[in-house]
Amino acid sequence: MPEHDPEQELGPKISSALQDHAGHTGLQKSGLAREARRRVHRRRQAWSAAAGAVLVVAAVGGVWGVVGGESPVASQGDSASSEGAAAPRKTPDAVAPNAEGVECPPAHPIQQATSLQPTVGLDLSTPVTELRACRYSLTGAGLLGQQSFNAADAQQVVDAIKVLPERNPDLPVFKCAPQTAKPSEAIVLRFGTATGVREIWVVYDGCTDAGFFTGTHTYGLYSAPLKLFMKGEVRPTNGTYLRALGDW
Known part of the structure; x- marks a missing residue:
């Protein structure tokens, strides 16, 4: 083994x-x-x-x-969203641009009016954005002159009118024939507002009545508001109540 x-x-x-x-x-x-x-x-x-x-x-x-x-060019969707984000938020008190424009028309309803009450009168509590003062002949000559004012000046005119009484007691009361009662000229204050053009009619001639007419209210004729817009082509050369007023 x-x-x-x-x-x-x-x-x-x-x-x-x-x-x-x-x-x-x-x-x-x-x-x-x-x-x-x-x-x-x-x-x-x-x-x-x-x-x-x-x-x-x-x-x-x-x-x-x-x-x-x-990329230097954003997409269409990005542009839309950017515009939407940048758009200002509207508030009830915001004043939008006036699409109609406050320019003085060559012919105005005040020239044919039988009553000196504007149908598009200004509520004096409404914010205003601009003013165009338009001086008209009421005997056929049409527009005599105009003057533009910015928002601050326009608001100053409104503020000066709204504190006035319905009548100036210092002005005389005339008795005159019907043919001389109608004013020979008057001024239309056209204000820009969020809801369109609104007007105040200013009467300082004739012998029936004088003052600031809004369509719903009458304010007496005083020199303080007149001095704010009776400038340049808008300043009258004469007027029955202006002569009585003295310091306009």
Whole structure:
């Protein structure tokens, strides 16, 4: 019977172990390689998706270009939203521009009026944005002159009229023939307001009545408001009640 040699038994075990180790190492290397390839693939997918998103934004006209910079032209939607955000909020007291305009018409209803009460009279509590003073001949000559005033001056005229009584007791009461009763001229104050042009008619000639007429109220004729707008072409050369008033 041959003698038992431990080295002969150990040799195959070592060989088998080495083979197992080599195989395990190969598997590990193979697994690491696959993991590396998988990560590289995921990075490529991420970069592709990001690049695609940038191109889509550029295609629809967004505010970012292909390289991620700011585009000088915004999309139509962005412009609309910007305008909407910048639009001022309307308030009940806001005064909108007057679309009609306060220019003096060459012919005016005051020239044919039988009653000196404007149908579009100004409520003196209404904010005003501008004033055009229009001086008319009531005997056929038409517009004699006009003068423009800004919002501050217009409001000053309104404020000076609203505190007046209905009649100036210092003015005389005339007795005159019907043919001389009608004024030869008068002034129309045309104010710009949020609801359109509103007027005050100013009568200072004739011999029946004098004052500021709003259509719903009469204010006596006093010199303080007259001095604010009787300027330039609007300043009369004469007037029955102006002569009696003295300091206009």
